[in-house]
Each structure stands twice: as structure tokens, then as C-alpha cells.
Amino acid sequence: MMQWYDWLIVIVPVAFVVYMGLFTRRYLKDVTTFLSAGRVCGRYVISVGDVAASLSIIGLVSFVEIHYKTGFALAFWTSITLPIGVLMGLFGYCTYRFRETKAQSIGQFFEMRYSRKFRIFAAALRSLSEMLANMIMPALAARFFIYFLDLPNSFSLFGINISTFHFIMIAVLTLAISIICIGGSLAIIVTDTIQGFICYPLLAIFVIFVLCKFSWGGQIMPVMEDRAAGESFLDPYNIENLRDFNFFFLLVTIMAGFLHRSSWTGAGGSSSAARSPHEQKMAALLGTWRQAIGAVFYVIVSVAIFTMLNHKDFAKEAHTIRLELTNKVAQEVVADSKLREAVVANIAKMPVQQQNIGVDKPLSDKENLDTRYLDAGKAVLTDPQLNGGDEGQGNAMFQEFRSLYYQLLMPVTLRNMLPNGLLGLFCVLMVLLMISTDDSRIFSAAITLSQDVILPLRKRALSPQEHMWMIRLVAIGIGVFFFLGSSFMAQLDYIQLYVTLVCTMWLGGCGPVIVFGLYSKLGNTLGAWTSLLSGMFMALGGALVQRNWADVVYPWLDKHGWVNAVGSFLETVSRPLNPYVVWHMDAVKCPINSYEWYFITMVTSLFLYWAVSIITHKENFNLERMLHRGKYSLDEKRNLTSVWSWSNLYNKLIGITPEYSFWDKVIAWSYFSYSIIYKFGFAFLMPIIWNLYQPWPLAYWGIYFLVVFLLIPGSMAAFTAVWFGICGILDLRQMFRDLESRVSNPLDDGRVEGHMSLADKAQLEAVDKDKASEK
Numbered sequence: 001m002m003q004w005y006d007w008l009i010v011i012v013p014v015a016f017v018v019y020m021g022l023f024t025r026r027y028l029k030d031v032t033t034f035l036s037a038g039r040v041c042g043r044y045v046i047s048v049g050d051v052a053a054s055l056s057i058i059g060l061v062s063f064v065e066i067h068y069k070t071g072f073a074l075a076f077w078t079s080i081t082l083p084i085g086v087l088m089g090l091f092g093y094c095t096y097r098f099r100e101t102k103a104q105s106i107g108q109f110f111e112m113r114y115s116r117k118f119r120i121f122a123a124a125l126r127s128l129s130e131m132l133a134n135m136i137m138p139a140l141a142a143r144f145f146i147y148f149l150d151l152p153n154s155f156s157l158f159g160i161n162i163s164t165f166h167f168i169m170i171a172v173l174t175l176a177i178s179i180i181c182i183g184g185s186l187a188i189i190v191t192d193t194i195q196g197f198i199c200y201p202l203l204a205i206f207v208i209f210v211l212c213k214f215s216w217g218g219q220i221m222p223v224m225e226d227r228a229a230g231e232s233f234l235d236p237y238n239i240e241n242l243r244d245f246n247f248f249f250l251l252v253t254i255m256a257g258f259l260h261r262s263s264w265t266g267a268g269g270s271s272s273a274a275r276s277p278h279e280q281k282m283a284a285l286l287g288t289w290r291q292a293i294g295a296v297f298y299v300i301v302s303v304a305i306f307t308m309l310n311h312k313d314f315a316k317e318a319h320t321i322r323l324e325l326t327n328k329v330a331q332e333v334v335a336d337s338k339l340r341e342a343v344v345a346n347i348a349k350m351p352v353q354q355q356n357i358g359v360d361k362p363l364s365d366k367e368n369l370d371t372r373y374l375d376a377g378k379a380v381l382t383d384p385q386l387n388g389g390d391e392g393q394g395n396a397m398f399q400e401f402r403s404l405y406y407q408l409l410m411p412v413t414l415r416n417m418l419p420n421g422l423l424g425l426f427c428v429l430m431v432l433l434m435i436s437t438d439d440s441r442i443f444s445a446a447i448t449l450s451q452d453v454i455l456p457l458r459k460r461a462l463s464p465q466e467h468m469w470m471i472r473l474v475a476i477g478i479g480v481f482f483f484l485g486s487s488f489m490a491q492l493d494y495i496q497l498y499v500t501l502v503c504t505m506w507l508g509g510c511g512p513v514i515v516f517g518l519y520s521k522l523g524n525t526l527g528a529w530t531s532l533l534s535g536m537f538m539a540l541g542g543a544l545v546q547r548n549w550a551d552v553v554y555p556w557l558d559k560h561g562w563v564n565a566v567g568s569f570l571e572t573v574s575r576p577l578n579p580y581v582v583w584h585m586d587a588v589k590c591p592i593n594s595y596e597w598y599f600i601t602m603v604t605s606l607f608l609y610w611a612v613s614i615i616t617h618k619e620n621f622n623l624e625r626m627l628h629r630g631k632y633s634l635d636e637k638r639n640l641t642s643v644w645s646w647s648n649l650y651n652k653l654i655g656i657t658p659e660y661s662f663w664d665k666v667i668a669w670s671y672f673s674y675s676i677i678y679k680f681g682f683a684f685l686m687p688i689i690w691n692l693y694q695p696w697p698l699a700y701w702g703i704y705f706l707v708v709f710l711l712i713p714g715s716m717a718a719f720t721a722v723w724f725g726i727c728g729i730l731d732l733r734q735m736f737r738d739l740e741s742r743v744s745n746p747l748d749d750g751r752v753e754g755h756m757s758l759a760d761k762a763q764l765e766a767v768d769k770d771k772a773s774e775k
Helices: 004-027 031-039 043-054 057-070 073-090 095-100 106-113 116-134 137-148 164-213 216-225 247-259 277-310 312-333 337-348 369-381 391-407 409-417 422-457 464-488 495-519 525-547 549-559 563-577 594-615 646-653 662-693 698-744 758-774
Strands: 154-157 160-163
Touching: 004 164, 004 422, 004 698, 031 164, 031 464, 031 698, 043 164, 043 277, 043 698, 057 137, 057 277, 057 391, 057 409, 057 422, 057 495, 073 247, 073 662, 095 277, 095 495, 106 116, 106 422, 106 495, 116 422, 116 464, 116 495, 116 525, 137 164, 137 312, 137 391, 137 409, 137 422, 137 464, 154 164, 160 164, 164 277, 164 422, 164 464, 164 698, 216 277, 216 698, 247 495, 247 594, 277 312, 277 369, 277 409, 277 662, 277 698, 312 337, 312 369, 312 391, 312 409, 337 369, 369 391, 391 409, 391 549, 422 464, 495 525, 495 594, 525 549, 525 594, 549 563, 662 698
Parallel strands: none
Antiparallel strands: 154 160
């Protein structure tokens, strides 16, 4: 239970973050400052702020939810993507060119490349997809704190019964929207940077605590090794029976990495706040070091929870945790009091579950300590005599019961694991991560809707103050949408699969539109429309089927006698890809998971984009004009391109240009060396070659996991924390100096002329310049 000093630990940092948000208001003098922080941010401010923005409650809960059931063996094979990611980062793939367009939003880019109508539709679709994906964040945060702090489901205030769930959601959204209204992008970046400084030492404390509490060789490794054949948590050559997250999942991730490098960019915040395209590129490079911090934290929390709940040394504590968890979930999911009491009573009958490693049958995804408790609940929920004979409703209730069980294992386990003091530190960490995530994502959707949907439809130009107030009002509206969505939406699958499915509305078809819009002269507006619409309709179909599978779709198939026929068809189609893609008929869960549907949608939209663009091609698009290169340059800067030669071959191969200073080159080469030479060469290719001649035993993979996933990234994270901390403070100081200069000498690029900012006006000036040169 939280003590007074735990609450003090929470209140003081949060109050300081809010104060820093208020402090930025003095610099808010124009629209550019509100939208892109005046474009005065340095690489370290962006990188430190993105530490807090990239870590989140939804990210941590999702990571634990997945890896609690699948382990870390698949992560070994993700190193295949390293050379791809390194080259994209070093060459500024998509991000550099997007920054060259001078667009302040993705919609402005769409209008430059395609048309105004496409801009409005695409921006609206992106915002809808983004809001549907993120609207579960307040619900996840509220449930996390209810379960972590062991709060009651409701409380009485002035004689009025208030739902704790809805009260926390309102508090969460109010705090995030307040930061947006105070200073827009500037307030978000500054508060995220401050939160990043606070998060560094907190993350280190929890890593040290877990490694001290649990014995690596005596407790952690034994439970990680105790898995059934084909579902190893450690051996990457023994994972063929994993269902939702396997090699096919890796293939989809690689393809998405190419197509969606910039699918979420250009919506205010740090994505367009750097001083220059080069500074934005360097911030992206530094993101590799930043990611190590979050990766170590996520892994160590997952390992701690899995060990606590599955090792026999903690069997009694694990039994208590599971009883508390199932009791709370039943109160939330099962409305009927008699049915709820029957569920709780049936689970309470269970004795303490203990796994004797090496004696009992190894645990698997379908048979483990958790499924025993879940099966006890399912027996009651699907009993026709207890649920009124509605089999579909019983399956739907169990699906939601199971989803919440796995999502909320973490807060209940941590509440029983952490001592006072650490409870307060973990609570403040989660609050800070919640704030940084919520305000960034609400602001992203608000910018897209405001800049690319509302403004182009207006006939009268807005003053700077009206423009900023419009974005504030849209942000408030999005907060209301999040609240209503969290209140009424039942999220029935893995968090990551749910987010993937609803994001497919946008991501299914936008990849070719953006990538080839930046790099190809052939793509045209009709091809863009076809790609985006096909992705949207396919995603909507998949979402409706998955959302209503247990209570509508499967009962309908069963009623018409089509279950066996459809099941046989799905198994036949998926058989060539077994065991990685297995479409097996199930009454509770849709046979086709979200990532498989996502892949089908991406391939279809990619084919249609090129097919339609080639068939309807008339003339090439002028990329030089859109990118303000050559004779279309607006800033009159010198040409920084360089020719290929033997003397600069290595630099050219990793994307180093004449813009790079000495320390920029050090960062680029360090990034290349760590990612390619160490992670891809020593940590990936070498084990593969070794295992070709002599397969490693599980003990070797255990050592590999400790060194590669924890010790080396942990050391790098510690170095990064000090490095980013010092440079981030200096960068933040310089940023405030630049803002003071902007206040003293206001620039014109904050005005709004007609339907667009001066970034759009600059593009029109380039068009005029082109016409004049042609004449």
C-alpha cells in the first residue's frame, strides 16, 4: 500500500513538469512556435524528449503481455532488420526528404504531391485511425492505476457515487490537454525533455532492484528454460509453434519498416521541430541509443513478472496475485452478480499452483499456470445453465476476461513485489510516461485535423490567435472522443494486435503514397486514391469481423452450418505457410490475426498503387521543385552534395555528407559500428555460424540472453543517460535562448495566410519561380 512519502514522490515531479509547461507560455507568440516549437530544437532536446514519449504505459503493458507468453527467442531474429534500419537512419530515408519539403504536416505534403482533396481525405483518415488506436490509452492507464494502487471500482463524493475508472480517465486527459493548451508543441517538447531527465535514474533503479531480488541462475533461467518444444523462450531455433508472434510477424515488421518509415511524421511535435533537416536526421540517429534505455527496462520488467508468477519459490505469492486479479477482472467484466460470484468462487477453490521444473510437464501457451485459473473461469462463463443459455455471449465475456487478465498481470504483480518507496517511484514513472504519451498523441491528431481538414475547408483566413485556439478546441474534442471510446470500447485481443488492426485503416494503404511520393516521379493522384481506399475498406472489414467474431460471426456461421466448410477452407489456404500461419477455426478468437490481415492489406494496396499509376500515367512529377532543390532552392544555401570517390566511399555508404561535423561523423560511425559490427555481426551472424556446426544448449542461450539483452544494452543505456543528460541540458538552454530571440525579433513564418501556413506559401513561390524560369 502506498504511504504518504510514496504520494510525495509522485506529486513533486509531476508538479514540476506542469510548472515547466506553464513556463513555456511566455514564448508562445506565433503559430510556428505552437505547431513546431519555433523550429529551434537541437538533436539532444528531441532525443531526450522522445525517451519519455516512446516509453508509455500502453507500450509497457503491451510488451509484457506479449513476452509473458512468447519469451524473447524471436527477438534474436529481429536482428535481420538491423542493416535495413541502420541504412535508413544514416541516409535519412524519408525523414530528410520530408523535412526538405518544408511541410508542417503530412497533409501539406499530400497537397504538394497529389491534390487538395486527397490532402483532406487522407488527413481525416489518418486522424480517425490514430484516434481509434490511441483511444484505449486512457482506459489502460486508468485500469493500470486502479489495479496497481488497489483502488475501489467506485467512491462516494458529496453523496454521489463516482466511477474510479472514469474519474482517473478524466484526470489523465485533463492533464494532457492542459499541457497542449498551454503551449502546444513547445510545451510538449519541453515537458517531455524534463520527464526524460527524471526517467533516466528511475529506470536504472528498477533494473538494479530486479537483478538483486531474483537470482539469475537459480530462479530466472530455470523458469525461462521450462517451456514445451517449439515454444522456447530462449532458443531461437525452437519457436515454430508460437502462434501470433513468430517468423511471419517478423516478415510483416520488415515490410512495414520500409513502407511506413514516415507514415506518422509531420504532425507537429518533434517530428518537424529541429533547426534544420540535418539536425532532424541526427536526432533520428541518436534515437538508436535512446531505444536501448527503454528496451532494457521493458525486458527486465517482463522477466521479473514471469519469474514471480512461475517459480515455485514464489508460488504462494503468485496464487494470491492471481486470485486478486481474477476477482477484480470478474467485477469489471461480468455484470450479473450471481454469475460473477460463481466465477470468483470457482477460481477460489483452486489450490496453490506449483511447477516443479524438471519433474512436471514443461509449460506451454495452451497449458500453463495461468490457463488453469482461466479455464476455471471459462467453465462458469460458458456454462449454459449459468449464463442463460447464450453461448455467444459467454464466449465474448471470456474473451474480454482473458484479455484483461493478461494485460493487468503487471500492475497487480508489481504492487505485491515492490516495497514502499519503490512503489512511489514506479508510480511517478508511470504517471510521467502517461503524460508524455497522451499529450503527444492527442496533439498529433489535433494538428492533422486542424491543418489538413479544417483549414483547407475554411474560406476566411485565421489570425494566429484564432489558429491556435482552433487547435486547442480540436484537442479538447479529441479528448472527449478518447473518453467515450475508452468507456464503451471492449478491447478483446493483444494490445499490439488491436492497435495494428485499427491502424491498418491508415497504414494499409498510405505507405506507397508517402514513400513513392517522396522518391518516385511516376506515382500519381489516382494511384494514391486507389491505394488509400483499398487499405481503408480492407481494414474496416477485418476490424468488424474480429470485433464481433465470438458473439456474432461465429454463431452466425454455426447457425447456417458453415463452420466446418469455412474452417476447412481457411486451413487449406494457410497450410503452405504452416506452422507460422495457421488459420484454425475457433469459437472465441478470429482465425486470422491482425498482423496477417495487415500483411494482406499492405500487399494489395502496394500493387494497386503502382498498377493504377502506370496505367493512368501522363507526365512525370517534378520532385526537384517539391524538395526545393537546385534552381528551386528558397534559402539560397550552397549545394552540399558531393561526388562519389574512393576517398569518401565509406562515408557515402553510411550517408555522411559535407554537412557532418567531426562529432557528427563520430556519432554516425559509432551508430554504424554498434548496429552492424556488434549487433549484426558478433551478436547475430556469429551465433548463426556457430550453431550451424554445433547447436547451443539452452544454458548457452541463457548466457547469450543475459549478455546481449541486458548487460551490454544496460551499460550502453547508462552511458547514454549521462551523455544525453549533459548534452540535453545544454541543448535546452540554447533552445530557450533562441526562443528569447524569436520573441524579441518575431518572424513572419508564424502567420497564416489563406488556408495555409507560409510553408505552403513557400511551395507556391517555388512554383512561380519554376514558371518564370521556363518562360
